[in-house]
Amino acid sequence: MTSEVVAAAPVPVPGRAQRVRELALARQDLRGPLIPILHAVQEELGYVAPADVAVLADVLNLSVAEVHGVVTFYKDFRRTPAGRxxxxxxxxxxxxxxxxxxxxxxxxxxxxxxxxxxxxxxxxxxxxxxxxxxxxxxxxxxxxxxxxxxxxxxxxxxxxxxxx
The missing domain is CATH 3.40.30.10 (Glutaredoxin)
Structure with a gap:
């Protein structure tokens, strides 16, 4: 079924990168921290924005590709805001x-x-x-x-x- 989806490009929210960094730093010492951090970002901010991936990669010393791969592999993670x-x-x-x-x-x-x-x-x-x-x-x-x-x-x- 084809349908048109209006998905505006996520606009960087002032302070979002800082909040993502804080969420990551608070959990970086967990065993396998990426998925719990992604869940925390999505729970608090509604979705994992493309700009969030680079922040998480930096905090966890991972490549952007590694973080992007996890975000896109698991269906639980939204990359755009959900509807109301x-x-x-x-x-x-x-x-x-x-x-x-x-x-x-x-x-x-x-x-x-x-x-x-x-x-x-x-x-x-x-x-x-x-x-x-x-x-x-x-x-x-x-x-x-x-x-x-x-x-x-x-x-x-x-x-x-x-x-x-």
Whole structure:
């Protein structure tokens, strides 16, 4: 499915580099510190900006390529800001067997964006996961921090309406 995603180039935020450096310095002595640092940056600042990669590489004495490789390898790390609300649809086998594929297609058609994309108005980001552990109540959908089970296209429309 093709869709247009409006993803403005991240504008450097004054003080962001300093905060990223502080987060990294506070965790640099952990065993294997890069991933915990990336999680901390994303949790506090919302995403790992391209400029953050160079700061982290400097603090950890790694190459920019090494840090970039980790950020881009793991789907947990966002490289652009997410929309106001993130909608995540389970695509694991249990949910797929009870309608998650059709639900995902409906969500993509309704929002106009694919998985990993954000609507043009920055209100919704559509994501997929491969298990919420809510298999008995599939298809499972998480809207923001709230998990919903047995979600139908009609129910998804209502959830998306609330999120907008």
């Amino acid at each position: 609300t993130t909608v995540t649809i389970c695509q694991a086998e249990a949910c797929r067997s009870v309608g998650a594929v059709a639900l995902a297609a409906h969500a993509q058609a309704t929002t106009g964006c694919g998985f990993g994309e954000t609507t043009a108005d920055n209100r919704l980001t559509l994501e997929q996961t491969y298990c919420f552990g809510n298999c008995a109540l599939g298809p499972a959908v998480q809207v923001g921090d709230k998990l919903h089970g047995r979600v139908t296209p009609t129910r998804l429309d209502a959830l998306l309406g609330d999120a907008r």
